[in-house]
Structure formats: C-alpha cells, structure tokens
Amino acid sequence: MQNQSKKLVHKSMWGERLVEIYDRDDFRYLYFNSRFLQSKMSLRSPRHLALPYTRYMMLSLFFVPNPKRILLIGLGAGSLVRYLHEVLPESKIDAVDHSEQVIDLARGYFHLPDSARVSIHCQDGVDYIKRNRTNEPYDLILLDAFDEQGMADGIYSREFFELCARSLSPSGLLCCNLWSGKPEDVQNISRELTLLFPGQLTCNVPQRGNIINYSLPYSVKWHHFSLLRRRKKMLRDRFGLDYDSMTTKLIKNNLGYLEQMLLLLLG
Structure with a gap:
C-alpha cells in the first residue's frame, strides 16, 4: 500500500x-x-464483499439459498457476517474466532453487526463444534481460518471435517477457503473432504491464490449445473453478486470441454 x-x-x-x-x-x-x-x-457500502474470494464463497447460496443456521469459523474483520446478516434476514449466524483482539477490531472498526441474529464466540473452532454437535444442525458452514502463515492446521484437518459432516443438515453445505504456498497441502485437504462428502466442487478465484471448495452430503449431478446456468440472473438480483462470471468459472473448473459444450447446447 x-x-x-x-x-x-x-x-x-x-x-x-x-x-x-x-x-x-x-x-x-x-x-x-x-x-x-x-x-x-x-466505507460507503460495508455490506459489499470487497475481496474476490469472499464473493466466490457465496456461490454456496445457489445450493443453500435459504439457510436458517449458518456457522463461520474464522471471523477476520467480519466481511461474511456483515453480508449474510443483510441478505438473509431470516438466518441465525454463529461466528467463531479464537482471538479476542480480532473480534474487538471487527466490532470497533469494521461494522460487525450488533444483532440478536448474530452470536460471536471467542473460542477454538474445533472445541466449539465439538460442544455444539447435539444442537440443531447447520445449513451452511463457512471455513475461513487464516493468518499470514496460511491455513490453521487444527481447523483444516480430518477431525474437524468429520465434525462438520455430522453438524450439517441433510441438504447442507461446507464451504472452505483453501490457500497455501504448498500445492500438496491443498491436495491433501481436498482428498480428506472427498472421503467425507460425496459432492465435491472446486473453483479457483481468478488472479488469486485462493481455491474455494464446496462439499455437499449428496452427489452433484448434471441438472445442478443446468439449474445454475438458468438461475444465475435470479441469484444476481437477489444477492447482488456477479453470478454470471462466477457460474462460468465454476462450470469450467468442474466439467470437461465436451460437457461444457453439451450444457450450452441443452441449456
């Protein structure tokens, strides 16, 4: 800067x-x-998702358009909490971060919502989800636990992903922001997720090192991609994001060339 x-x-x-x-x-x-x-x-529009990877995490809302309960692991400055609190007025949000200082900064400088629908927990993410397994399941779990050294080891682990799988509703989704200077770390994490979730999609964020993983408890079929193309305008109008380019990127990342051509022909 x-x-x-x-x-x-x-x-x-x-x-x-x-x-x-x-x-x-x-x-x-x-x-x-x-x-x-x-x-x-x-500063003029705090709800706006300024960093590209956060917008790509919101592709999750195609698969889970009306989540009642949302869990975020890794608060940061609260970008996703601000956005979800505004666009999903019926949802309840739990946000977990192990640093009281980070939470105080989000509250003091980044308009973290002070709302009965938002609960902030200063706690280790693994401990939190262990203690809340018996509660009502989450429809959407967003994992964005990072610092300047990369992904948090204890969070991006088999144990944590197993806890997430047990904490999701039958139609829920786990969305993970993956980034590492070591490609083998991302590959290992993706392998662990594949073992636990039948539905696997990934999307590289353009011109960034982030890879967004979308893990679902059911297999992703052809009709999901067809619906995504048909409903992208509705998603754009409802959530205010560029679903046209994000949808194109998601399809290119997860379908072969011939499948993409067939999808265009069949609509």
Missing part, C-alpha cells in the same frame, strides 16, 4: 504480530505485519 493518501487508523501488537488498519480512498484495510492483507471493507 504505497500511497500517500492512506491514513493509519489503528496500530497494535498481537503477540509478535503487528496489526494495522488503514483507510485509503473508499476502503478500510486490515493488515498483519504490514504486508499480509487480512480484510478489506468499503
């Missing part, structure tokens, strides 16, 4: 980690150690 117009809003230490919040033009940024971007928010 080499720009003279940026304004330092907050600076503190979290253990040995430097935490900084900057404003520049219309956006507010959360950085770790001055160079690792953790979150970005539009």
Whole structure:
C-alpha cells in the first residue's frame, strides 16, 4: 500500500504480530505485519464483499439459498457476517474466532453487526463444534481460518471435517477457503473432504491464490449445473453478486470441454 493518501487508523501488537488498519480512498484495510492483507471493507457500502474470494464463497447460496443456521469459523474483520446478516434476514449466524483482539477490531472498526441474529464466540473452532454437535444442525458452514502463515492446521484437518459432516443438515453445505504456498497441502485437504462428502466442487478465484471448495452430503449431478446456468440472473438480483462470471468459472473448473459444450447446447 504505497500511497500517500492512506491514513493509519489503528496500530497494535498481537503477540509478535503487528496489526494495522488503514483507510485509503473508499476502503478500510486490515493488515498483519504490514504486508499480509487480512480484510478489506468499503466505507460507503460495508455490506459489499470487497475481496474476490469472499464473493466466490457465496456461490454456496445457489445450493443453500435459504439457510436458517449458518456457522463461520474464522471471523477476520467480519466481511461474511456483515453480508449474510443483510441478505438473509431470516438466518441465525454463529461466528467463531479464537482471538479476542480480532473480534474487538471487527466490532470497533469494521461494522460487525450488533444483532440478536448474530452470536460471536471467542473460542477454538474445533472445541466449539465439538460442544455444539447435539444442537440443531447447520445449513451452511463457512471455513475461513487464516493468518499470514496460511491455513490453521487444527481447523483444516480430518477431525474437524468429520465434525462438520455430522453438524450439517441433510441438504447442507461446507464451504472452505483453501490457500497455501504448498500445492500438496491443498491436495491433501481436498482428498480428506472427498472421503467425507460425496459432492465435491472446486473453483479457483481468478488472479488469486485462493481455491474455494464446496462439499455437499449428496452427489452433484448434471441438472445442478443446468439449474445454475438458468438461475444465475435470479441469484444476481437477489444477492447482488456477479453470478454470471462466477457460474462460468465454476462450470469450467468442474466439467470437461465436451460437457461444457453439451450444457450450452441443452441449456
């Protein structure tokens, strides 16, 4: 962020980690150690999902358009909580983060909703889901547990994915943001998810290192892709996201060339 117009809003230490919040033009940024971007928010429109990977995580709403209960593991600055709280007024959201400091920053600087429909839990994600297994299942679980070193080891693990599988409703979905400097780590995680969830889709976020995984407790069939193409305008109008380009990317990532051509011909 080499720009003279940026304004330092907050600076503190979290253990040995430097935490900084900057404003520049219309956006507010959360950085770790001055160079690792953790979150970005539009000051004029806080609901807007400014980072591309968060928008791709919302492809989940095609498969689960009306989730009643949502669980987020990894709060960050609360981008997904802000968005889901506004576009899904009937939903209840549990958001879990192990850092009280991160939660305080989200509340103090990033418009984290103060709402009876949003519950924030300062807790380890594995411990939280272990203790809540007997409660009503979740329709949507979103996993975005990251810091500047990458994915949280204890969260992106077989044990945690098994807990998620048991905590989902029969038509629910687990959406994982995968990113690592080591491709073999992503491959290992994808392999674990495949063993637990019959339905597997992935989507590379354009011009980013993120891979979004969508895991479902049922197999994804041809008609799902056909419905996705037909309903993308409805999704765009309802959720305010560019479902045209995201749908195209998802189809290209999960169907071969001949299947894509057949899908176009058959509509």
